[in-house]
Amino acid sequence: MPEKVIIIGAGGHGRVIADILRSSGREVPGFLDDHATCGPDTNVLGKVEDAPRFKDSAEFIIGIGDNKTRMEIAERFKGVLRFATAVHKSAVIAPGAVLGEGSAVMAGAVVNVGAVIGSHCVINTSASVDHDCALSDFVHVSPGARLAGNVTLGKGTWIGIGGAVINDVTICPWCVIGAGGVVIKNLDKPGTYVGVPVSFKAADR
Ligand SMILES: CC(C)(COP(=O)(O)OP(=O)(O)OC[C@H]1O[C@@H](n2cnc3c(N)ncnc32)[C@H](O)[C@@H]1OP(=O)(O)O)[C@@H](O)C(=O)NCCC(=O)NCCS
Known part of the structure; x- marks a missing residue:
């Protein structure tokens, strides 16, 4: 049974990734995002800092197009979260x-x-x-x-x-x-x- 994947970033890029994962049969329980202005059809589970709370039950992917922001989040959680493709x-x-x-x-x-x-x-x-x-x-x-x-x-x-x-x-x-x-x-x-x-x-x- 493939693990669930939580997406960090609930904007357009994150929603595209959610669609990819869901269409390939993976469960996406929701998103983590620090901003209230998230796209439609997003179930925001919490803020980015909440990611470790879910680390035993899900993999993660950073759904943010900006390279520096993606890098900062990846480095912050290196060795803590498991990242999916x-x-x-x-x-x-x-x-x-x-x-x-x-x-x-x-x-x-x-x-x-x-x-x-x-x-x-x-x-x-x-x-x-x-x-x-x-x-x-x-x-x-x-x-x-x-x-x-x-x-x-x-x-x-x-x-x-x-x-x-x-x-x-x-x-x-x-x-x-x-x-x-x-x-x-x-x-x-x-x-x-x-x-x-x-x-x-x-x-x-
Ligand atoms: C190159 C880019 C990042 C520059 O953005 P910016 O720093 O905000 O720059 P500006 O829009 O202020 O433009 C600065 C100058 O570069 C020129 N310019 C900007 N983008 C250009 C481009 N793609 N091709 C040619 N000239 C460009 C502008 O005409 C302006 O020229 P000027 O100084 O003679 O007036 C942006 O224009 C761009 O092309 N982004 C790519 C967007 C993209 O691919 N999105 C996909 C997301 S998945």
């Missing part, structure tokens, strides 16, 4: 590809052979991660974004919606690639990059 039934994950704990793969996404996805990553709706890519922890590949083969993404990097990265490129930790941005060279400096091809916009916040 969530993979939509329409996603394709090649045999042998690796998906770290707490990571989510949304509908229509593809993770190809030899890819290694770290912990607490998000491969969002219809994104693709091609062969032999290596994604560090807390990476987010937004809807429709494309990584060609052998791309390396550093910790916490966010590829915006519809972005693309050509093959063999390495992007350092904590970069933001704006919506529709195309990366054709290695990026060695944390910060925000936009355009086609991308250019540096602003230093990391």
